[in-house]
Amino acid sequence: MVDEGTAVVGRDAELARVFRAVDPQSADPVLRVLGDLGTGKSALLERAARRAEAGGGRVLRAAGSESESSLAHSALHQLLRPVRGEVAALPERQRAALRDVLGEGPATSPGPGLLLVGVAVLSLLSGLGERGRPVLVVLDDAQWCDRASLAVLSFVAGRLKGEPVRLLIGARGGGHLPGFDRQVPTLTLGPLDEAASHRLLDLRPDRPAGHTRARILDQAGGNPLALWELARTDTAPEAGAGLPPAGPLPLTARLEQLFAARLTGVPAATGRALLLLAAMDSADSATVLPAGLPPAGAAVWAPAERAGLVRSAGGEVRFRHPLVRSAVYQAASPGDRRAAHRVLAGLLRDEPDRRAWHLAAASPGPDAAVSAELERTADRA
Known part of the structure; x- marks a missing residue:
């Protein structure tokens, strides 16, 4: 593998x-x-x-x-x-x-x-x-x-x-x-040349062929991540419509669409865990992971791992790429994002700077108390 x-x-x-x-x-x-x-x-x-x-x-x-x-x-x-x-x-x-x-x-x-x-x-x-x-x-x-x-x-x-x-x-x-x-x-x-692009596609267990392969090569433009992800999406049984139509969308936006599309079949509990993981900073993880997220290997992560959204490494669950984090976060409703930040703020009572950032992200509008906390954070920086 x-x-x-x-x-x-x-x-x-x-x-x-x-x-x-x-x-x-x-x-x-x-x-x-x-x-x-x-x-x-x-x-x-x-x-x-x-x-x-x-x-x-x-x-x-x-x-x-x-x-x-x-x-x-x-x-x-x-x-x-x-x-x-x-x-x-x-x-x-x-x-x-x-x-x-x-x-x-x-x-x-x-x-x-x-x-x-x-x-x-x-x-x-x-x-x-x-x-x-x-x-x-x-x-x-x-x-x-x-x-x-x-x-x-x-x-x-x-x-x-x-x-x-x-x-x-x-x-x-x-x-x-x-x-x-x-x-x-x-x-x-730079981008991979055509021969290397073909070799990368050949590593997939479901190697694309014919018109599908040509289309992937054309849209990926030699970008390794794009080659892998476009091939995964186009050949996956649940892919549905497959590749997005070619057009002027930047590569990042196309891939973000692909990752976001995989969220549609993820159970609600997995979606909530993914959103918490997407909303937290890396420096939050030592406090938040034990208290607020299921551990690596828990059943709730299995659908996300099968969809290629996360992987377990060193006892931690991590997004496979920063773009996945962005896709998960942007796919959530504003209300769900605010709720995730409220949860994280509650878990970071001993980390005033990070707690203030999450409280600000959880607020639907200007909040005097949160603004005061952010000012204190700036004074400590």
């Missing part, structure tokens, strides 16, 4: 490039991987991470989230959470600065400056690498990372020469990535 999350077809040269980038002896400690939605950035980064782990390295991961892009240091929090116990070994000022920005110490006003936080992160990562396990930092969907985290990681990236640390960054092509617009080695993913 094909692992859709990490299958890489027609990217031999690109795969070799990211493998070189994670080699501890690589001359370039930083590599950006740019490409449009669905071109395989995340799959390449995941393969590189697995290679680093297989070689004995330590991998730290973070992924940007559109809903968290305004929360200062949220990506940094995600990245460093697995090693937060190591912060205690840092010099006192660096230790205090990192604990401040990670929300694990007494807040200071003003907060620590970029230089101090950057030096603290560099010291932490270098110290981890010097203990015999080179460190690979993988930052995916960087276009959605908060500016404060990007500023810190840009500072660190410029000082990695000679350090046992490597940094891989995945981001949508064409966007502005603050701090990483300077001369950074960059790998840009």
Whole structure:
């Protein structure tokens, strides 16, 4: 069976490039991987991470989230959470600065400056690498990372020469990535050629053929995600009308239609669980998953897994692609979306910043109390 999350077809040269980038002896400690939605950035980064782990390295991961892009240091929090116990070994000022920005110490006003936080992160990562396990930092969907985290990681990236640390960054092509617009080695993913597109379609158990295959190839334009999803939709027994008609719709909108169409046959309980998962931030998951969502492997997720909407990984349920999350959220009624955010706000009473964001999303209109909470959140940022 094909692992859709990490299958890489027609990217031999690109795969070799990211493998070189994670080699501890690589001359370039930083590599950006740019490409449009669905071109395989995340799959390449995941393969590189697995290679680093297989070689004995330590991998730290973070992924940007559109809903968290305004929360200062949220990506940094995600990245460093697995090693937060190591912060205690840092010099006192660096230790205090990192604990401040990670929300694990007494807040200071003003907060620590970029230089101090950057030096603290560099010291932490270098110290981890010097203990015999080179460190690979993988930052995916960087276009959605908060500016404060990007500023810190840009500072660190410029000082990695000679350090046992490597940094891989995945981001949508064409966007502005603050701090990483300077001369950074960059790998840009284009569309697959026709031969590779055919090979990817041949991996499907229900390989499309004839006119159907030609139509998929034409509409997908060499985009790996589109090839896979259009083939799944057109050949699935429940597909009904099959592919949407060709036209000027952008690729993202077409795929969003496909994912949303799969929701129509999902039981109500599964739909509610999917909407909660779509409405919450990644940083909410440690609190919300145990309290508000069924665990991975629960029967309620089975219809969503069969429909290709989610997959279980590491004991967690995750959307197969950010576009699935968008489709689930946009397919829900405004009232259902507000109800989901109310549930999440109720589960986050000890997380005032995130609770305020969910309360705002749950409000049908202006609310003075919620506005006051949001102002307090801004003061803490």
